[in-house]
Amino acid sequence: MDIPAARAVALTKLYGDGEAAVRALDSVDVGFRRGAFTAIMGPSGSGKSTLMHCLAGLDDATTGRVYLGETELTGLDDRALTELRRDRIGFVFQAFNLLPVITAEENMLLPMRLAGILPDPQWKHEVVTRLGLSDRLAHRPHELSGGQQQRVAVARALLPRPDVIFADEPTGNLDSHAGAEVLALLRASVREIGQTVVMVTHDPAAASYADRVVLLADGRVAGEIDSPTPDSVIETMRGLGARTC
Ligand SMILES: Nc1ncnc2c1ncn2[C@@H]1O[C@H](COP(=O)(O)OP(=O)(O)OP(=O)(O)O)[C@@H](O)[C@H]1O
Numbered sequence: 001m002d003i004p005a006a007r008a009v010a011l012t013k014l015y016g017d018g019e020a021a022v023r024a025l026d027s028v029d030v031g032f033r034r035g036a037f038t039a040i041m042g043p044s045g046s047g048k049s050t051l052m053h054c055l056a057g058l059d060d061a062t063t064g065r066v067y068l069g070e071t072e073l074t075g076l077d078d079r080a081l082t083e084l085r086r087d088r089i090g091f092v093f094q095a096f097n098l099l100p101v102i103t104a105e106e107n108m109l110l111p112m113r114l115a116g117i118l119p120d121p122q123w124k125h126e127v128v129t130r131l132g133l134s135d136r137l138a139h140r141p142h143e144l145s146g147g148q149q150q151r152v153a154v155a156r157a158l159l160p161r162p163d164v165i166f167a168d169e170p171t172g173n174l175d176s177h178a179g180a181e182v183l184a185l186l187r188a189s190v191r192e193i194g195q196t197v198v199m200v201t202h203d204p205a206a207a208s209y210a211d212r213v214v215l216l217a218d219g220r221v222a223g224e225i226d227s228p229t230p231d232s233v234i235e236t237m238r239g240l241g242a243r244t245c
Contacts, residue, residue, distance in 0.1 A: 002033070002034060003034075003069055003070055004031035004032050004033055004034065004067075004069075005032050005033065005034040005035075005068070005069060005163055005164050005196040006031070006032040006055045006066075006067065006068055006069075006163075006164050006196075006198060007030070007031040007032065007066070007067040008025075008028050008029065008030050008031075008051065008054065008055060008064065008065070008066050008067075009029055009064055009065040009066075009067070010027050010028075010029060010063065010064040010065070011025050011027070011028040011029075011051070011054060011061050011063075011064035011065070011066060012025055012026055012027050012028075012061065012062050012063045012064050013025040013047070013050050013054060013059070013061060013062050013219075014062045023219050024047045024050040024219055025047045025050055025051055025054070025219045025220075026218070026219040026220050027064065027220070028047075028051060028064070028216075028219070028220065028221055029221065030051075030214055030221055032055075032164070032196065032198050033196070033211075033212075034194075034196050035190065035194040035195070035196055036190065036196060036197075036211045036212065037186065037187060037190040037196075037197045037199070037209065037210045037211050037212075038197070038198050038199070038210055038211065038212050038213070038214060039199050039200075039201055039206070039207040039209075039210035039212070039213045039214070039228070040052065040198065040199070040200045040201075040213075040214050040216065041200075041201060041202070041204075041207055041213050041214070041215055041216070041233065041237065042215055042216035042217055042222065042240065043217060043237075043240060044202075046216040046217050046218060046219065046222075047216050047218075047219040048200045048216055049168060049200060050219075051216065052166055052168055052198065052200050054066055055068075055164075055166065055198065056085065056089055056091070056164075056166045057073045057076070057081040057084055057085050057089070058085070060074070061074050068084065068088060068089070068163060068164065069088075069163055071084065071088075086111065086114070086115050087115065087160070087162075088162055088163045088164070089162050089163065089164055089165075089166060090156070090157030090158065090160065090162035090164070090165040090166070091157060091165070091166055091167075091168075092150070092153050092154055092157050092165060092166075092167040092168070092170045092186075093153070093167075093168050093169075093170070094168060094169040094170065094172035094173055095173065096141070096146075096149040096150050096152070096153045096173070097153065098141040098149055098152060098153065099141075100140060100141050100142060101140070102140070103137065103138050103139060103140060104133060104136050104137050104138070104139050104140075104141065104144060104148075104152045105137035105138065107141065107152055107153075107156060108128075108133075108152055108155045108156045108159060109156075109159070110156070111156060111160065112159060112160055115160075117160065119159050119160075123159070123161070124159060127155050127158050127159055128155060130185070130188070131151045131152075131154060131155050131185060132151065133148070133151055133152065133155060136148055136152075145178065146173055146174050146175075146178055147174055147175075147177070147178025147179075147181055147182065150170060150171075150173075150174060150178070150182050151181070151182065151185065153170075154170075154182060154185055154186065154189075158189055158195065161193075161195075163196065164196045164197070164198060165186070165189075165195060165196070165197045165198070166198050166199075167186065167197060167198070167199040167200070168199075168200045169200060169201055169202065170182055170183075170186070170199060170201075170206075171183060171201070171203065171206050172202075176205075179203075179206065183206055183209040184209070186199070186209065187209045190211070197210075204228075204230045204231075204233035204234045204237065205230045207228055207230075207233045208228050208229050208230045208233060210228060211226070211227065212224060212225065212226050212227075212228070213225040213228045213233060213236075215236065215237070215240060217240045222240055223236060223240075
């Protein structure tokens with residue numbers, strides 16, 4: 001059987017201690033298939049961001065284990081985690097997190113530059129062309145629309161060909177048209193180059209771009225939807241008592 005691209009085993013995360021402790025994740029077992037697009041959904045406070053942060057090595061587990069492919073993250077020291085994130089994980093956040101003083105192209109290449117890696121020119125050309133950024137490379141972020149800025153962030157995540165791209169509400173700051181474009185690009189990266197994408201979202205329409213939805217409620221896995229549609233997501237979320245937007 002294929003080893004999942006990312007996996008949590010009996011993952012529990014507590015914030016704080018004693019009476020005031022919050023159990024953000026409660027013995028979560030979940031795997032994310034290689035070359036698939038998975039959305040994580042659930043009511044506010046259900047643990048979506050905590051799960052993503054633990055899977056991406058941005059937060060540590062209280063108990064349980066987290067794997068990226070065959071590598072166990074739990075137990076790695078900060079330096080090893082920093083290298084693993086740099087070399088094997090791509091991030092796309094709601095806030096585009098571009099540096100304002102450098103161009104779109106420099107932003108795209110920055111993580112690889114910092115790692116001393118040169119992008120494959122053909123791959124870079126393909127990413128830039130597909131993301132419709134060819135004539136925007138010399139622009140600074142403030143000269144770009146929100147959708148274009150997020151496409152630069154997607155290019156930055158795709159260029160090093162990471163094992164997994166983790167996207168946290170990637171369309172949260174975009175209008176529906178720009179959001180649909182970004183989702184279609186993530187979708188295409190999965191279908192056409194086998195990229196693995198794991199995305200946290202509140203939006204049933206965004207989740208419908210995924211191959212599978214993992215539902216969280218109260219820090220536990222509450223269900224899954226294969227081949228989701230906006231309607232099937234809304235219906236299942238209603239069952240969890242969640243507000244959808
Ligand atoms: N740093 C923290 N310190 C204390 N409690 C936290 C911390 N981060 C998250 N929590 C708590 O853990 C629980 C899960 O939070 P998390 O942000 O993972 O949920 P979420 O599903 O992503 O929520 P939302 O959809 O509102 O972003 C919540 O009860 C939250 O208040």
